[in-house]
Amino acid sequence: MPDYDLFVxxxxxGGVRAARLAASMGARVAVAENRYLGGTCVNVGCIPKKxxxxxxxxxxxxxxxxxxxxxxPKPAILDWETLKNNKSKEIHRLNGIYSQILEKSGAxxxxxxxxxxxxxxxxxxxxxxxxxxxxxxxxGWPFVPTFSGSxxxxxxxxxxxxxxxxxxMLIVGGGYIxxxxxGIFSGLGxxxxxxxxxREILKQFDSDLRAxxxxxxxxxxxxxxxxxxxxxxxxxxxxxxxNFSDDSSATYDTVLYATGRKPNTKGLGLENTAIVTNNNxxxxxxxxxxxxxxxxxxxxxxxxxMALTPVALAEGMVVADTLFGDGRRxxxxxxxxxxxxxxxxxxxxxxxxxxxxESYTDIAIYESDFRHLRHTLSGNPERTYMKVIVxxxxxxxxxMHMMGSDAGAIIQGFATAMICGLxxxxxxxxxxxHPTAAEEFVTMRSRAR
Ligand code: NDP
Numbered sequence: 121m122p123d124y125d126l127f128v129x130x131x132x133x134g135g136v137r138a139a140r141l142a143a144s145m146g147a148r149v150a151v152a153e154n155r156y157l158g159g160t161c162v163n164v165g166c167i168p169k170k171x172x173x174x175x176x177x178x179x180x181x182x183x184x185x186x187x188x189x190x191x192x193p194k195p196a197i198l199d200w201e202t203l204k205n206n207k208s209k210e211i212h213r214l215n216g217i218y219s220q221i222l223e224k225s226g227a228x229x230x231x232x233x234x235x236x237x238x239x240x241x242x243x244x245x246x247x248x249x250x251x252x253x254x255x256x257x258x259x260g261w262p263f264v265p266t267f268s269g270s271x272x273x274x275x276x277x278x279x280x281x282x283x284x285x286x287x288x289m290l291i292v293g294g295g296y297i298x299x300x301x302x303g304i305f306s307g308l309g310x311x312x313x314x315x316x317x318x319r320e321i322l323k324q325f326d327s328d329l330r331a332x333x334x335x336x337x338x339x340x341x342x343x344x345x346x347x348x349x350x351x352x353x354x355x356x357x358x359x360x361x362x363n364f365s366d367d368s369s370a371t372y373d374t375v376l377y378a379t380g381r382k383p384n385t386k387g388l389g390l391e392n393t394a395i396v397t398n399n400n401x402x403x404x405x406x407x408x409x410x411x412x413x414x415x416x417x418x419x420x421x422x423x424x425x426m427a428l429t430p431v432a433l434a435e436g437m438v439v440a441d442t443l444f445g446d447g448r449r450x451x452x453x454x455x456x457x458x459x460x461x462x463x464x465x466x467x468x469x470x471x472x473x474x475x476x477x478e479s480y481t482d483i484a485i486y487e488s489d490f491r492h493l494r495h496t497l498s499g500n501p502e503r504t505y506m507k508v509i510v511x512x513x514x515x516x517x518x519x520m521h522m523m524g525s526d527a528g529a530i531i532q533g534f535a536t537a538m539i540c541g542l543x544x545x546x547x548x549x550x551x552x553x554h555p556t557a558a559e560e561f562v563t564m565r566s567r568a569r
Contacts, residue, residue, distance in 0.1 A: 124150045126443065127242050127251035128227075129234040129388070132159020134420035134432030135257030136218060141440035143225040150251070151227050152234035152244050157218035160259050160421075161429045163211055168280045169300060171207050173461045176307025180463070184498035198308055200285040207280065236389035239415050253415050253443055256403060257436065258388060260381035260421035269352030272360055273377040276301070286310050286373035290362055292349055293378035294321030296460055299333075301376060302341055303463035312341035313370070317348050322460070326472035328487070329521045332505040336464055336523070339501070349375075383422045400424065407450070408442045409435055417443075426456060457535035459528030464502055467527035469535040470519035473509055482512040484544070486564035492525060493555050506560050508547070515543040520561065530558045 126142045128135045131153035143149045156163045175198070182192045222229055232244040242249050262275035274282075276297050287310065291302050294316035306312045314321070314337070321343075322330045337343060348365040352375060355361055363369045383401045390397065393413040396404040402424035409417045417439045420432035434451045441449035457469035476483045486508040495502060504524030511518050520534050534542070552559030 122240060122250040122252050124148050124228075124249060124251040126150075126253045126255060126440075127152070127234075127249060128255045128257055129236075129242065130159065130257035130259060130384075130420075130422075131157045131218065131222070131229070132257055132259045132420065132432065133161050133429045134259075134436040135159070135255065136222060136436075137433045138255055138257065138419065138436030138440045139227045140221060140225040141437055142444050143227045145440065145444035147440075147444045149225075149227040150230055150249060151222060152230040152232060152242065154231070154233040157215045157222070157229075158211075162214050162218065164277050164280060166429055167214065168207050168211060169276075169304070170461060171210065172203070172280070172304045172308070173300065173463075175203050176304045176463065179307050179309065180500065184494070184500050187497040187499050198285065200282075200308075203308075204281060233387065235387060236392050236416070238392050239394075239413050253417065255436075255439055256385075256388065256411075256416065256418040256422055257420050257432070258384040258422050259432075260424075260427060261384045261386075262377070263380045263382045264377045265379060267349065267351060269354075269360075270377075272352045272354055273375045275377055279374075279376055282374065288372045289313070289374045289376060290315060290349075290360075290370070290372040291376045291378060292316075293380070294318060294323065295378060295380065297378035298376075299337075299460055299462045301378060302337070303461070306340045307463055313344060313372070314341055315344040315347050315349065315364070317346065319345055321345075322466075324472075325466070325468060326507065326519065326521045327474060328507055329466060329468065329472075329505065329523055332489070332503065332523050333462065333464075333466055336502060337462070340463060381421065381427065383424060385422060398424075408447075409439050410442075425453060426458075428456070428458060431456065455535060455538045457528075457531050459531065461528070464504070464524050465527040466521075466523050467531035468519070468521045469531050470517070470538055471509060472519060472521070473507070476509045476511075476518045480511050480513070480518065483518065484510040484512050485568045486510070486544075486566075487568045488560045488564055490560070492557055494525075504557050504560075506557075506564075508544070508561065508564055510544045515545055517542045517544060517547065522561075524557055526557075530561070533558075534561060 125147040126149045128139045128151040131151050139149045139151045182196045234242050234244050237243050289310045290313045291298050292315050302312050302314045320330050350363045353361040359371045361371050396412045403418040409419050419435035421427045438449045459467035488506045492504050507521040509519040550562040552562050
């Protein structure tokens with residue numbers, strides 16, 4: 121009899137969820153982890169990022185409060201050490217909770233580097249374990265292109281624990297991580313330059329949302345578009361001289377690269393199995409997350425369907441259910457909402473206008489661009505933007521997009537409605553909650569185009 125029914129490699133969000141669910145269904149489960157319980161999300165991703173984003177929003181809140189009569193001594197000063205230490209305490213608490221919930225579920229935690237030795241065998245250091253099934257949930261790792269001086273750059277793995285808050289930071293990239301950290305560090309008081317190789321950041325998002333966001337971002341940071349970094353030199357004063365592709369150069373205290381993430385498969389022993397990888401290095405799986413090696417499954421960022429924590433959780437549950445439940449659980453990648461915790465926040469569910477145009481013959485666009493009630497007194501020029509895309513033939517809502525405070529929380533509710541087949545008529549029949557920004561989504565009467 122094998123040592124375990126399920127051996128999970130990686131105790132990130134997806135791996136832990138699959139392990140707990142499998143154990144609750146009676147399976148004998150082990151989870152191997154070589155770094156930290158909770159994976160990227162808990163340790164160097166969603167959670168510390170959101171905590172720093174809260175910290176960053178205070179600066180604008182202090183400024184905004186003056187219009188409401190508050191007199192705050194100026195300038196408000198951030199104690200970086202306090203923020204860092206309090207963040208670390210919270211992460212440490214969460215690591216403990218992950219450990220407890222795994223142990224409570226009956227799963228065994230094994231510390232160390234797990235390697236596949238064959239379809240049913242995993243080694244961790246000099247120990248060897250057998251398992252009927254193996255789940256690979258090793259996540260992703262920041263990717264940095266190689267160029268002269270690339271050894272000087274930091275990634276999202278290191279940025280949370282800088283010894284001091286940088287005065288000037290260059291952020292390279294135009295995706296989620298670049299945009300979120302640009303907002304965070306700008307809010308914390310760092311002078312930010314965001315450099316992106318394309319014309320407009322956030323390539324996969326609706327183009328109006330991107331355009332509105334870039335207008336807002338430009339008020340808080342320097343945006344350098346259609347540019348690349350040629351080389352980086354470390355100067356005697358410990359600053360970095362960055363030479364750009366347009367032959368300009370500038371110095372920064374810190375250079376952050378947020379140029380995507382790669383599946384984490386190094387040293388995993390895939391070569392000892394029949395597992396097949398895709399061109400981008402992700403592990404190839406079927407709709408139940410089974411790899412080409414029938415007893416081995418893979419989920420989350422290492423599969424790369426959508427690199428989002430809730431997606432990894434859902435995928436982990438499909439695997440546990442397939443192996444130890446009734447096997448009916450499935451996941452649909454349609455209408456998965458997503459938010460960027462930028463300044464202001466962005467959130468989206470469904471199709472962008474461009475994607476909708478490709479699949480539907482006639483679409484109607486509704487939009488609203490306004491100043492939040494709060495900013496009538498704060499004087500803050502920040503705009504809120506919302507957009508709804510409708511298929512005119514069926515009246516079905518195809519996409520909803522928002523830039524503004526709490527965009528993620530607002531879009532979350534509408535995502536459920538879209539999963540239920542939301543139509544524009546139903547949006548119109550919904551009574552708004554007044555006065556909120558969210559009510560704009562149910563009061564858009566006239567087509568913009
Ligand atoms: P993204 O894929 O979102 O963005 C990567 C960016 O780097 C793109 O703008 C890309 O340009 C650019 N890039 C890639 N290679 C190079 C290169 N060689 N030189 C210069 N620029 C380059 O990756 P992130 O690292 O930002 O985030 C990874 C994933 O993590 C996200 O896709 C998302 O799924 C997840 N995530 C989710 C968050 C959330 O839910 N709030 C927060 C953070 C991450 P181009 O556009 O031209 O390809």
